[in-house]
Amino acid sequence: MTNSFGTASILEVGNETYHFHDLTRLGAGFDVESLPYSLKILLENQLRTEDGVNIQADEIESLAAWVPEQSSGEVLFSPARVLLQDFTGVPAVVDLAVMREAMESLGGDADRINPLSPADLVIDHSVMVDFFGSSNALEKNTQREYARNGERYEFLRWGQQAFNDFRVVPPSTGIVHQVNIEYLASVVFSTIRD
Incomplete structure (x- = not known):
């Protein structure tokens, strides 16, 4: 650099x-x-x-040299980590999967296609309330959620295994901001570079 x-x-x-x-x-x-x-x-x-x-x-x-109301232009930003919510993150994983397919069809190494920055995808707001008023309502609602969205969750599980630096937080863990603050966020990132 x-x-x-x-x-x-x-x-x-x-x-x-x-x-x-x-x-x-x-x-x-x-x-x-x-x-x-x-x-x-x-x-x-x-x-x-x-x-x-x-x-x-x-x-x-x-x-x-930024001056308010006088400066303009784009600023390139390379985040140390990306936080995704499932509704916006699933299309990003689909894009990565399609890029891998294209790389493979061109004779390249598909494993080279990975997120440029570490990414965490939190599945939140997906559990619908079908059961309530009992001690096992959350468990039953979560089971129903997996039945409704099994294909999507299998795809995300594949993505977590296929891509480097990509983690998926399962449903019923919490909302994205809570999960980020309590479990995922770091104040300082340390990266080993050549």
Whole structure:
């Protein structure tokens, strides 16, 4: 990766060494402190993923010099993780499966087709209330849910086994935001790169 702005830094914790980009090292001419937090996140992401092709120095400079109501343009963002709810996530898994089929038909290695970022798909809001007023109502409703949507769940189970960095959280675990906060979310992501 490129380091046009000299923000690459090292953090040592115990015997581990971590590389990160320090926004305070961005340099003169950029008032990073006044940027909204959302833009600081995007700026760090661009500094970390700068490669001179997809993310170039002039794009980072434009974002770092952001001025409300004067700045415009697109910002490329490469998330560390993607959270999907089943109604939007199933089409994404279908797209990946179709890309694998196309790769295979072209004589390529279909196993190379995987999500670019780790992805978690939470099946939520899918259990309908057919049974209530008894201690086993949730269990009976969940069983009925699997009977109604068995094909979809089998497909998602296949996707979880077929694709790298793709996890599926089954129905009746909770709603997507709750599951994310309680079980899945991380504040800091650490990735081993060559």
